Amino acid sequence: MVNDHDILPLRLQEIMVKRRGKRILGPVSLVLQGKGISVVVGPNGSGKTTLLRAMHGIDRISEGRKSWSISDAQAHAAQSFVFQTPIMMRRNVRDNIAYPLVLRGMARSEARAAADIRAARVGLGAAVLRAARVLSGGEKQKLALARALVTAPQVLFLDEPCANLDGHATQEIETILHAASAAGTRIVMSTHDLGQARRLADEVLFLHDGHVVEMLPAAAFFAGPASAQALAFLKGDLVL
Numbered sequence: 663m664v665n666d667h668d669i670l671p672l673r674l675q676e677i678m679v680k681r682r683g684k685r686i687l688g689p690v691s692l693v694l695q696g697k698g699i700s701v702v703v704g705p706n707g708s709g710k711t712t713l714l715r716a717m718h719g720i721d722r723i724s725e726g727r728k729s730w731s732i733s734d735a736q737a738h739a740a741q742s743f744v745f746q747t748p749i750m751m752r753r754n755v756r757d758n759i760a761y762p763l764v765l766r767g768m769a770r771s772e773a774r775a776a777a778d779i780r781a782a783r784v785g786l787g788a789a790v791l792r793a794a795r796v797l798s799g800g801e802k803q804k805l806a807l808a809r810a811l812v813t814a815p816q817v818l819f820l821d822e823p824c825a826n827l828d829g830h831a832t833q834e835i836e837t838i839l840h841a842a843s844a845a846g847t848r849i850v851m852s853t854h855d856l857g858q859a860r861r862l863a864d865e866v867l868f869l870h871d872g873h874v875v876e877m878l879p880a881a882a883f884f885a886g887p888a889s890a891q892a893l894a895f896l897k898g899d900l901v902l
């Protein structure tokens with residue numbers, strides 16, 4: 663809905679993110695393009711969250727260059743980001759989902775109608791008038807996804823969207839992500855769950871110590887990554 667121009671490819675050239683002078687990511691150079699779901703995996707603290715936040719523009723890049731195929735402002739409007747712990751407003755489900763559309767200038771009645779359609783698609787059709795804050799963890803994550811998808815983003819970032827969810831809720835979220843990908847949204851998500859990476863990934867990015875050590879089609883990654891660190895990670899060994 664936001665614009666017709668492709669915002670991809672996203673190019674990162676030697677980007678670094680530093681906190682109080684300390685490097686926490688980079689240098690990273692990569693090109694994000696094409697279709698499908700890219701899954702970011704790696705040990706704790708390897709920089710998965712920081713990479714997603716830097717790509718979307720939440721974390722400032724200290725060095726290097728990031729560019730979308732159109733201006734940053736236009737590109738930003740065509741992206742959504744889902745946090746590990748969804749942020750709920752003190753409103754009902756419908757108005758939470760409608761909010762990004764209202765922010766973009768859509769009339770409230772139209773935005774609410776669009777929100778109801780999105781709520782139904784994620785299985786929250788019967789809950790549109792419930793207060794968002796009383797939902798279960800799985801329902802909150804579905805609401806967050808509906809709100810992220812209501813603007814029909816070209817690119818959707820998700821940071822550990824199924825952390826703390828049970829198998830049933832995880833399956834529902836994965837079904838929604840598959841459907842969004844099939845509908846053309848480019849997805850980039852992090853996960854701790856290698857099983858989830860196997861189920862969802864078209865492409866895998868393996869991070870270690872703030873570096874993207876592997877960026878491969880999923881089949882190639884799981885068949886045998888090139889680096890010792892990724893091999894150890896796949897085997898379940900500690901990666902030091």
Ligand SMILES: Nc1ncnc2c1ncn2[C@@H]1O[C@H](COP(=O)(O)OP(=O)(O)OP(=O)(O)O)[C@@H](O)[C@H]1O
Pocket residue numbers: 681686704705706707708709710711712713
């Ligand atoms: N605000 C911050 N200030 C200082 N260091 C930070 C900050 N946020 C993250 N870090 C550090 O940056 C590194 C990368 O963190 P990040 O959260 O991106 O990793 P991650 O791979 O997502 O980790 P996890 O798997 O534990 O979620 C870690 O060493 C972390 O301790």
